[in-house]
Amino acid sequence: MKIKEVSSLLKARIVCGAHRQEESVNYGFGSxxxxxxxxLDSNDLLLITGLANVQTIRTAEMADxxxxxxxxxxxxxxxxxxxxxxNNLVILxxxxxxxKASGILFSNGLKPVY
Amino acid sequence: MVELKFELEGGDFSRAGYASSEVxxxxxxxxxxxxxxxxxxxxxxxxxxxxxxxxxxxxxxxLIEPNRVMITLKDEGPGIDDIERAMQEGFSTATxxxxxxxxxxxxxxxxxxxxTDELTVESKVNKGTKVVFINYL
Numbered sequence: 392m393k394i395k396e397v398s399s400l401l402k403a404r405i406v407c408g409a410h411r412q413e414e415s416v417n418y419g420f421g422s423x424x425x426x427x428x429x430x431l432d433s434n435d436l437l438l439i440t441g442l443a444n445v446q447t448i449r450t451a452e453m454a455d456x457x458x459x460x461x462x463x464x465x466x467x468x469x470x471x472x473x474x475x476x477x478n479n480l481v482i483l484x485x486x487x488x489x490x491k492a493s494g495i496l497f498s499n500g501l502k503p504v505y
Numbered sequence: 506m507v508e509l510k511f512e513l514e515g516g517d518f519s520r521a522g523y524a525s526s527e528v529x530x531x532x533x534x535x536x537x538x539x540x541x542x543x544x545x546x547x548x549x550x551x552x553x554x555x556x557x558x559x560x561x562x563x564x565x566x567x568l569i570e571p572n573r574v575m576i577t578l579k580d581e582g583p584g585i586d587d588i589e590r591a592m593q594e595g596f597s598t599a600t601x602x603x604x605x606x607x608x609x610x611x612x613x614x615x616x617x618x619x620x621t622d623e624l625t626v627e628s629k630v631n632k633g634t635k636v637v638f639i640n641y642l
Contacts, residue, residue: 423607424607424608424610424612425606425607425608426551426607426608426610426612426613426616427610427612429547429550429551429612429616430612430616430619434543442607444518444606444607445518445519445522446518446521446522446554446606446607446608447607449521449522449525449526449550450550450607452522452526452529453522453525453526453529453543453546453547453550454543454547455539455543470519
């Protein structure tokens with residue numbers, strides 16, 4: 392699924408990394424617990440989370456995750472955007488809940504990691 | 506051989522991950538396999554978060570050799586009373602603040618063990634903890 396498709400399905404704003412919106416991602420993983428994200432072996436994934444702090448960006452950086460979607464209308468801070476840009480990450484913000492966002496993405500073909 | 510040193514302050518979550526980020530950049534420059542880099546930096550990041558979450562202060566030493574990376578984290582802090590228990594998934598003594606940062610669910614040390622080839626944890630209650638891990642390249 393292309394990032395621009397994720398954006399349009401979830402009414403999500405691309406906060407940074409818009410130049411990568413033609414890129415595709417195959418898997419999704421929803422979690423507010425970063426330690427669980429750090430257990431994943433796959434990195435071809437969209438991280439869907441309501442945890443909006445710098446550690447989320449750090450986690451994506453360490454786990455080689457390129458795409459992060461913040462749900463529940465959480466807003467990323469300036470510090471998070473700077474760190475995300477430094478790591479060439481794509482960050483999206485959606486007003487939908489984690490459940491709704493995940494359901495829409497799943498029914499449109501984004502696969503679960505497990 | 507490359508040697509790096511970092512300092513950590515207890516409670517300073519804004520800096521947690523800085524050392525891991527620097528180590529990642531250097532390992533990339535050294536053309537280390539990306540899967541190995543991920544294992545090392547995930548372990549180091551969890552370890553950094555542990556120090557920031559539990560200790561008063563700490564130091565990180567990173568030694569990059571041609572065939573292995575050895576990382577040592579020494580902290581001054583409350584120590585770990587029962588290391589075996591701390592290594593179990595789900596056991597945690599983390600505060601609400603740590604949990605609000607997306608950690609503190611008892612996955613840190615198990616995650617470090619999963620991502621390293623050798624791991625030793627030594628601790629003295631009310632003195633501190635020393636964690637050493639090695640990954641072969």
